[in-house]
Amino acid sequence: MNGPGVKRGRPPAFDRTTALAAATRLFWEHGYEATTIGELTRAMDIKPGSLYAAFGDKKSLFKEVVHAYGLSPVGAFIGTALEEERTAHGAFRRILREAAAVYPDPSHPAGCLTISAATNVTVQDADISTFLSDLRNANLAAFETRLTTAQRQGELSAAANPRALAAYFAAIIQGMSQRARDGATATELTETAELALAAWPPAQG
Amino acid sequence: MNGPGVKRGRPPAFDRTTALAAATRLFWEHGYEATTIGELTRAMDIKPGSLYAAFGDKKSLFKEVVHAYGLSPVGAFIGTALEEERTAHGAFRRILREAAAVYPDPSHPAGCLTISAATNVTVQDADISTFLSDLRNANLAAFETRLTTAQRQGELSAAANPRALAAYFAAIIQGMSQRARDGATATELTETAELALAAWPPAQG
DNA sequence: TTCATTCTTGAGTCATCGCTCAAGAAATGG
DNA sequence: CCATTTCTTGAGCGATGACTCAAGAATGAA
Numbered sequence: 001m002n003g004p005g006v007k008r009g010r011p012p013a014f015d016r017t018t019a020l021a022a023a024t025r026l027f028w029e030h031g032y033e034a035t036t037i038g039e040l041t042r043a044m045d046i047k048p049g050s051l052y053a054a055f056g057d058k059k060s061l062f063k064e065v066v067h068a069y070g071l072s073p074v075g076a077f078i079g080t081a082l083e084e085e086r087t088a089h090g091a092f093r094r095i096l097r098e099a100a101a102v103y104p105d106p107s108h109p110a111g112c113l114t115i116s117a118a119t120n121v122t123v124q125d126a127d128i129s130t131f132l133s134d135l136r137n138a139n140l141a142a143f144e145t146r147l148t149t150a151q152r153q154g155e156l157s158a159a160a161n162p163r164a165l166a167a168y169f170a171a172i173i174q175g176m177s178q179r180a181r182d183g184a185t186a187t188e189l190t191e192t193a194e195l196a197l198a199a200w201p202p203a204q205g
Numbered sequence: 206m207n208g209p210g211v212k213r214g215r216p217p218a219f220d221r222t223t224a225l226a227a228a229t230r231l232f233w234e235h236g237y238e239a240t241t242i243g244e245l246t247r248a249m250d251i252k253p254g255s256l257y258a259a260f261g262d263k264k265s266l267f268k269e270v271v272h273a274y275g276l277s278p279v280g281a282f283i284g285t286a287l288e289e290e291r292t293a294h295g296a297f298r299r300i301l302r303e304a305a306a307v308y309p310d311p312s313h314p315a316g317c318l319t320i321s322a323a324t325n326v327t328v329q330d331a332d333i334s335t336f337l338s339d340l341r342n343a344n345l346a347a348f349e350t351r352l353t354t355a356q357r358q359g360e361l362s363a364a365a366n367p368r369a370l371a372a373y374f375a376a377i378i379q380g381m382s383q384r385a386r387d388g389a390t391a392t393e394l395t396e397t398a399e400l401a402l403a404a405w406p407p408a409q410g
Numbered sequence: 411t412t413c414a415t416t417c418t419t420g421a422g423t424c425a426t427c428g429c430t431c432a433a434g435a436a437a438t439g440g
Numbered sequence: 441c442c443a444t445t446t447c448t449t450g451a452g453c454g455a456t457g458a459c460t461c462a463a464g465a466a467t468g469a470a
Contacts, residue, residue: 009416010466031325033239037458047419048459054417058458115383120236120325133387164396167389171397175380178320182338184372191369192376195404214446215436242428252449253429259447263428 016054019044024065028109032062032118032128059128062117066132069113074102078173082142088150092169093197099173100189103180111177140170160201172196221259224249229270233314237267237323237333264333267322271337274318279307283378287347293355297348297374298402304378305394308385316382345375365406377401 022043026035037058041048055061069075077098085091103111114135121129143166150156176189184192227248231240242263246253260266274280282303290296308316319340326334348371355361381394389397 006468007416008414008468010418012417013466030327034325034327034330036327036456038456049420049461050418052459116324118325119321119383119386120239120323122235122239122241125239136387161396164393164400167384167393168397168400171380171384172376172401173380174383175376175378178324178379178383179372179376181324182341188369188372189376191366192373195369195373196377196401198404199400212446213438213444215448217447218436241426243426254431254450255448257429 012050012054014044014046014050019046019054020065020068023061024069024113025109027062027065027117028069028113031116031120033121033125059125062128063131066114066117066135070135074105074108075113077102078139079142082146087155088146089155089200091146092200095169096172096176096193096196097190099176100193101186103177104184104186104189110183111181112173115174115177116181136170136174140166143169157201157203165199165201168199169196217255217259219249219251219255224251224259225270225273228266229274229318230314232267232270232322233274233318236321236325238326238330264330267333268336271319271322271340275340279310279313280318282307283344284347287351292360293351294360294405296351297405300374301377301381301398301401302395304381305398306391308382309389309391309394315388316386317378320379320382321386341375341379345371348374362406362408370404370406373404374401 022045023040026039026043029035030039037048037051040058040061041051044051046054051061055064078095081091081094081098085094099112114132118125118129118132144162147156147160147162147165151158151160151162156162172192176184176192179192180189227250228245231244231248234240235244242253242256245263245266246256249256251259256266260269283300286296286299286303290299304317319337323330323334323337349368352361352365352367352370356363356365356367361367377397381389381397384397385394
C-alpha cells in the first residue's frame with residue numbers, strides 16, 4: 001500500500017498557489033468576463049491545456065480564486081474583525097478603518113474583488129454574478145446578526161434598527177470599494193470611514 | 206435653396222429616441238461589454254447596418270446612451286437637487302432620499318447606469334471605463350463645490366471638511382446603487398439614506 | 411529497462427464578437 | 441417617368457473568445 005503523499009507521474013511545472021495568485025490579480029483588476037484565458041495563461045505562465053487540467057473551466061478557476069481571496073487578509077478582514085472585536089461598535093469601526101487602508105493599497109488591485117469582479121456580465125454568466133452577490137448578501141446577514149446580538153446584550157440601543165444599520169454599513173463598504181477603484185486615496189477613505197461612523201446610534205435613550 | 210427641414214431620401218424606419226431607450230436598458234442592465242451588438246439590434250429592432258449608419262460604432266452608441274441617460278430624470282436628479290435646493294443640507298437630503306426611491310424602481314434596471322455600466326472592462330475598452338469614472342469624479346467635484354459654498358455662506362460649520370463630506374456622500378450613493386443591484390428595496394435604501402444623513406456636521410460649534 | 415501515470419505542449423475546433431458592404435427599397439426633385 | 445439620396449437588408453468578413461486533444465516528456469514502480 002502506497003502512502004497518500006506519494007506522487008506518481010510527471011510533476012506539475014508550476015506552483016498552484018502562485019498561479020492562483022496571478023489569476024486573482026487579473027480577475028480582481030478586470031473582472032470575470034473581461035479577463036481572457038489567454039491573459040490568464042500568460043500571467044500564470046502555463047498553457048491552456050495545463051490550466052484546464054488543473055482548474056477545470058474558467059468558472060471553476062474563478063470560484064477557486066474567490067475562495068482563496070476569502071482566506072487572504074484582504075478578503076477576510078471583515079470576518080476577522082467581527083470575530084475578534086468585543087463590541088459591535090468596535091468591530092464596525094475597525095472594519096471601516098481597515099477598508100480605508102486596504103482598498104486603495106497599491107500592492108494589489110483597488111477595491112474588493114467580491115464587490116467588483118462580476119458586476120457586468122452576459123446572460124450566460126449570470127450565475128457568476130449571483131455567486132458574488134450571494135457572498136455580499138451573506139456578509140450583510142452577518143452584519144445584522146452581529147448587531148442583533150449587540151442589541152440583545154445592551155450595547156446597542158433598543159431603538160436602533162439592526163437590519164437598517166447592517167444595510168447602511170454594507171452600502172458604505174461597497175461605496176468605499178468603488179471609490180478606491182475610482183482613485184480615492186487612503187486619506188480620503190479614512191475620512192469617509194470616520195464620517196460613516198457618526199451614524200452609530202447614541203447609547204440608550 | 207432648400208429649407209433646412211426638408212428631408213431627402215428614404216426615411217428611417219425606426220424612432221431614434223425609442224431605439225436609444227432600448228439600448229439604454231440593455232447597457233444599464235448588463236453593462237457595456239456584456240451587451241452585444243446582436244442583443245442591441247434585436248432590442249432596437251434594427252439590423253446591424255442601420256445601427257452603424259445611425260450611431261457609429263458600439264462606443265459611440267454607448268456614449269450617446271450615457272448622454273441621454275444624463276438628461277433623463279433618473280440620471281439628472283442629483284444635479285437637479287443641487288440646483289434647486291436652497292441649502293446644501295436640503296440638497297443632499299433630497300439626493301439620498303430620491304436615490305433610495307429611484308435606484309430600486311422596477312420600471313427600469315436597478316441602480317445607476319453611470320455607476321455600474323463599465324466596471325468590468327477589457328484593456329481595449331479602458332477608455333469607456335474612464336469615461337464613466339470621469340463623470341463620477343465630476344459629480345464628486347460638484348458635491349465639494351456645493352459644500353464649500355455652504356461653508357462660505359455659514360450654513361456649514363467652519364470645522365467641517367467639504368472635500369471629506371463630498372467623498373462620503375459619493376461613496377454612500379455608489380454603495381446604494383450597488384445595494385439596489387443586489388436586490389435592496391426602497392425601504393432598506395431609505396433607511397440607509399436616513400442613517401447616512403446623520404453624518405451631517407452639527408451647526409457652528 | 412519497461413510500464414503506467416501525470417503533466418506539458420502546440421495546433422486547432424467551433425462559436426461568437428464587432429463590424430462592413432453590395433444590392434434593393436422608399437422617399438424627394440425635376 | 442428618371443435621377444438622386446437615404447435607409448434597410450442579409451450575407452459574410454477577420455479576429456478572438458473558451459476550450460480540446462493527440463503526441464511528447466518527466467516521474468515512480470516493477
